[in-house]
Amino acid sequence: MHRFLLTGVLLLFSMASSAQFILKGKVTDAETGDPIAFANVLIQGTSVGVTTDFEGEYLIRTQTQGDSLTVSYLGYTTQSKKIQKLNEQTINFQLWPEAFELGTFVFEAGENPAFEIIRRASDRRKDFDKRSLEAYQTKNYTKIEVDIDNLSEDFRQRKSVRTVTAVLDSIRELTNDEGEKILPVFFSETVSQFFYRNNPELRKEIIEKTKVTGVGITDGSTTSQITGSVFQEYNFYKNWLRILEKDFISPIADGWKTYYDYDLMDSVLVGQDSCYKLQVYPRREQDLAFTGTIWIKKADYSLKQVDLTIPKAANLNFVERIKIQQELEHTSAGPLIPSKTRVLLKIGQITDDTAGLLAKFYTATDSVLVNQPKPTSFFNQAVELKPDFSSYSSDFWKSIRPDPLSDEELAVLQMVDTLKRIPIIRFYSEGLKFFATGYLPIKKIDLGPWTEFGNYNNVEGLRMGMGLRSNFKFSNKWLLEGYAAYGLVDQRWKYKLAATYILDRIRWTTLQVRSSRELDQVGLEMENLEGNSVFLAASRFGTLRRPFVSTNQRLVFQREFFKGFLFTAGINHFQFDPLFDFYYQAKGSNELKSQFKTTEIRGGIRYGRDELIIINDNTRASFGPNRWPIVALNFAKGIQSLGGDIRYTKLNFYLYQRLTMGILGVGRYELDAGKIWGEVPYPVLKNHLGNETFFYTTAAFNTMNFNEFASDKFVSLRYRQSFEGFLLNSLPLIKKLKWRMVGNANVLFGSVRNENIQNVPSIDPFGNPLKTFGRLDPSKPYVELGYGIENIFKFFRVDFFHRMTYLDQPEAKPFHVKVSAQIIL
Incomplete structure (x- = not known):
């Protein structure tokens, strides 16, 4: 027993x-x-x-x-x-996140053992960089969520906010363990195919299926183009990763030892791969660099996983945290492609009584196919929507998600759907869009731009106006737009009427007819400021210099023949009616005239090799070039027929490029050159834009007076440098202010032929003296140099400019101080 x-x-x-x-x-x-x-x-x-x-x-x-x-x-x-x-x-x-202190880590004498691992990983970057593939394509699932967080008690007690929270009481509140509430305002899911081709480097995304819900989101087709994976590319095999228009150094970049320190933490098994686990730390906490963990495979020194954060101490504004997590897999050809990527962007409160913003991005990739390149013509449109991209049921989305939505994400969807139906939310969201875009959608038309609603200057007095344009709901073929404005003092009507017909949306092809009558200034014509409505409105405010009434009729044809190559042709009739004392002597005559008309036959080409452009309803929107410059060449022929008075030829060349310069920050240059053949009045010449205001602008020579110089042959180079945190990040007291140095160097060569000088009389027919225009010495450039500090109190910039040449000109000043305000990260 x-x-x-x-x-x-x-x-x-x-x-x-x-x-x-x-x-x-x-x-x-x-x-x-x-x-x-x-x-x-x-x-x-x-x-x-x-x-x-x-x-x-x-x-x-x-x-x-x-x-x-x-x-x-x-x-x-x-x-x-x-x-x-x-x-x-x-x-x-x-x-809970906590502040990262670099000083808590101590490295022993001798070479850090992690350095050899990073050295080998950096040496093999080209072997594993997906850009070394001839081509690849993937199928991607992308999920985006945007929330309002840091809801302070003062913010929650506002009358408009209390109205919202009262409506949401019936919905499960989204909180963390400490009861900190978030307010979701946007949620999207997208299934797409992404295509890449090397030599030339081209990208394209086809949005196959998408579901977008958000406060203030009224057009899913436009929004869907920026919710795919093409905007979520993070490649740590690049030296520099561009995030929010800032360049961050990769932990395995060529110059890794200049920016980073490392700690070999452990040898771990990740899946079936034995990996080195390393912690990475920026040597200077203000640098645009990462902190976190990377896993490097022992077998071949390729990246297996990354979990990296841009800390709050980095020289950024408003950004409290950027976190990037990635898992990478080998392709059949060897280079790596991320199988999963998660990005978190946390924007802090601008003031104590406002809220913050939280954006979350998730991309899962599968069905990878390599080295089967598509033809170049396939990449003409960077982002393409399939016709039935939004006609999918909730059951379909359940079946296609790599992972089911969490309970929190389901609550987010319910909350966003409820929020966007609340009248006060709709009022504020539509108002914000109206301010940002200039237009207010009202069914099939848009009201605006708001910059045309009112202005004041010495010629028009109080100017009032109103404008309308058709939108995508009206037609996906026709864009109709126009405005009318009236000055109470000059009692003249100004207007613009335009109709654009879209012949082809894939190879962007349009035909536009346009008629306008507007108040312009010599050297500051509205045509040159289109697309910058705020600056255009500001240029019409206050005292106008050498104003005139311009009347235009125009016919313009555009076609994108291949990716990035846009051809433009057309004819333009222009009438110049001066509102200041102006006369010129017509060619072959002793007669003095104050008015003239021109008829121009125009042609132009523009090429941006890697410029990212999407179709925004019935217009195109550029997200700028990545690495290659933008080049433009324009030609105009003035003819003495079809109402034209003057015969001439114009040729203009333009080049722009953004340069990533490592520790020195980012440089930008603009090369502008042109020549005019023929005898013309000086308003037809290139009237170089000066700036007599107290405010800094990149569009002008900041030490040049208004209408100081004009040329019929010129070349200018304008260069500006943003040093980011270079040098100032190393100064003990200054680095806490997060100030950043900036620099400018502008050079202009120009000249005017004798016949264009002689056709400008010094006195009018009544014997009164006339204002003429200044000319540059062909052998002596106009030079100005500038330096300054930006990011003062996060918003302000001060520039100091020195005029280096032409100091003997009337009213020339050798030193200028310019200020400006800007919202930058």
Whole structure:
């Protein structure tokens, strides 16, 4: 009997000792609710532990239950929770971010052992950079969520905000563990195909399916073009990653040792791959560099995973945190393509009584196909929507998602759908769009631009106006637009009427007819300021210099023959009616005239090799070039027929490029050159734009007076440098202010032929003296140099300019101080 009892006890003990305990859960960021991938989860007092996967989830199977579970990760506070006496249990963690202190890490004498690993990874960058492939294509699922967070009590107590929160009381509130509420305002899901081709480097995304819901979002087709993966590309095999128009240095870039320090933390198994786990730290916390963790495969020194953050101390405005997580997989040809990418962008409160912004981006990639390039013509349109891109049910989205939406994301969808129907929310969102775009959508037409509604100057007095344009709901073939304005003092009507017919949206082809009558200024014509409505409105305010009434009739044809190559041709009839004392001597005559007409036959080409352009309803919107310059060549022939009085020829060349210059920041240059053949009045010449105001502008020579110089042959080079945090990031007191140095160098060569000088009389027919125009010495350039500080109190900029030449000109000043305000990150 005792033997059987002893055997039973031993059997029960054996069963108990072999019992398996299951611990599972999810680790998330307490501020944002985002998963924390690659966090360490450990049963305290044991060596049993795992790391969380890309979704922040963990699963531990163990025979040792333990008393508590601890989660830790660099940049977050460590947290522990009790383990209950259950065989299977779920324990979730919400970790709070904490400030990262570089000074807490100490490296021993001699070379850091991590350096050799980084050196080899950097040396093999070309082997694993996906840009080394001849071509690749992927199928992508992209998810974007935008929330308002940091809802301060003062903000919540505003009357308009209380109205919103009252309506949302019936919906599950989204909070973190500390009860900090977030207010979702946008959610989108997109399925697309992404195509890349090397030599020439071309990209294209076809949006196959998309679902967009958001406060103030009224046009899914336009919004859907920027919710795909083409705008979520983060390639750490580049030296520099452009994020929010800022350039951040990669931890494995060529100059890694200048920017980073490293700590070899461990040797770990990630999936089936043995990897080095390294912590990376910026040498100067204000630099545009990352901090976090990277995993490098031992076998070939390729990146396996990255979890990197741009810390709050970096020289950025308003941005509290940017976090990028990636898992990378080898293609059949060797180079790596991210299989999953998660990006978090946290914008802080501008003032204490406002709210912050939280944006989350997630992209999953599969169906990778390499080295099967599409023809160049395939890439004509950078982002293309399939005709039925939005006609998919909720069941379809459930079936196509790589992972189901979490309970929090489902609550987000419900909240956004409710928010956008609240009248006060619609009022504010439409008002914000009206201010930003200049137009207010009203069914099939848009009211605006608001810059035409009112102005005041010495010629017109109070100017009042109104404008309308058709939108995509009216037609996807026709764009009709126009405005009318009236000055109470000059009692003249001004107007613009235009009709554009879109012949082809793939190879962008349009035909436009336009008629306008407007108040212009010599050297500051409205035609040159189109697309900059705020500056155009400002140029009409106050005292107008050499004003005239311009009347135009124009016919313009445009076609994009291949990716980035836009051809323009047309004819323009122009009438000049001066409102100041102006006369010129007509060619072959002693007669003095004050009015003239021109008829121009025009042609032009523009090429942006890697410029990203999307179709925004019935217009095109550029997101700028990446690496290559934008080149433009324009030709105009003035003819003495079809109402023209003058015969001449114009040729103009323009070149613009943005230069990433590493530690020196970002440079931008504009080369502008032109020549005019024929005898013409000086308003037809190139009247170089000066700036007598107290405000800095990139459009003008900031030490030149208005109408000081004109040329019929010229070349100018305008260069400006943003040094970001160069040098100032290293100064102990200044670096906390986050000031940034800027520089300018502008050079102009120009000349005027004798016949264009002689046709300008010094006195009018009544014997009164006339204003003429200044000419440049062909052998002596106009030079101005500038330097300054931007980001003063996050908004202001002060520039100091020195006029280096032509100091003997009337009213020339050798030194100028210019100020400006700007919102930059």
